[in-house]
Amino acid sequence: GQNIDQPTEMTATEGAIVQINCTYQTSGFNGLFWYQQHAGEAPTFLSYNVLDGLEEKGRFSSFLSRSKGYSYLLLKELQMKDSASYLCAVLDSNYQLIWGAGTKLIIKP
Amino acid sequence: GAVVSQHPSWVICKSGTSVKIECRSLDFQATTMFWYRQFPKQSLMLMATSNEGSKATYEQGVEKDKFLINHASLTLSTLTVTSAHPEDSSFYICSARDLSSGSDIYEQYFGPGTRLTVT
Numbered sequence: 001g002q003n004i005d006q007p008t009e010m011t012a013t014e015g016a017i018v019q020i021n022c023t024y025q026t027s028g029f030n031g032l033f034w035y036q037q038h039a040g041e042a043p044t045f046l047s048y049n050v051l052d053g054l055e056e057k058g059r060f061s062s063f064l065s066r067s068k069g070y071s072y073l074l075l076k077e078l079q080m081k082d083s084a085s086y087l088c089a090v091l092d093s094n095y096q097l098i099w100g101a102g103t104k105l106i107i108k109p
Numbered sequence: 110g111a112v113v114s115q116h117p118s119w120v121i122c123k124s125g126t127s128v129k130i131e132c133r134s135l136d137f138q139a140t141t142m143f144w145y146r147q148f149p150k151q152s153l154m155l156m157a158t159s160n161e162g163s164k165a166t167y168e169q170g171v172e173k174d175k176f177l178i179n180h181a182s183l184t185l186s187t188l189t190v191t192s193a194h195p196e197d198s199s200f201y202i203c204s205a206r207d208l209s210s211g212s213d214i215y216e217q218y219f220g221p222g223t224r225l226t227v228t
Contacts, residue, residue: 030215040222042220043202045216087152091215096158097155099154100152101152102152
């Protein structure tokens with residue numbers, strides 16, 4: 001079956017750095033997405049990786065290793081507004097998005 | 110950027126009635142739209158994939174006669190929850206792909222969601 005694993009919840013301090021990991025086992029791979037979702041709102045796009053390596057976009061970076069079935073989202077200089085759920089999703093061989101359960105990130109002052 | 114709207118943003122209905130939710134792509138044509146359901150503290154659950162001009166493809170366990178999907182145009186898809194029950198209360202989110210730009214990313218643009226409460 002298809003499976004995406006990410007931690008359920010993480011806590012970090014304002015101004016610090018946090019890394020959210022995601023491992024996947026899917027039928028085929030056409031890219032991996034990270035989305036941010038605030039409570040009661042729809043997800044918003046953060047990043048997309050299809051090749052191995054690190055993609056940097058401002059305070060957020062995303063890394064992919066296809067051979068290991070592994071990705072992480074790195075958030076730097078954490079702000080209180082970064083408190084949200086972070087969803088990892090893989091585009092499978094049918095171009096269907098397979099979603100992880102999400103990681104709730106709690107930022108403390 | 111691509112914008113997707115949903116209407117209504119929230120709705121309360123009585124058990125046994127039907128509710129229609131609209132999903133519109135405002136500045137692009139969406140040949141494919143997706144309908145998701147999300148229960149509190151859970152991840153998104155894909156209900157169905159809606160292709161313009163054809164029947165929707167439902168995920169396993171989703172009753173197609175209960176959740177009617179119509180994708181009549183390139184900018185509009187509707188989800189009708191028929192004979193709603195309290196257990197149908199959830200956050201319903203649509204998304205759409207914009208392939209017209211030639212992007213290979215297959216990014217999905219999400220609507221703001223509709224919170225349905227069935228009493």
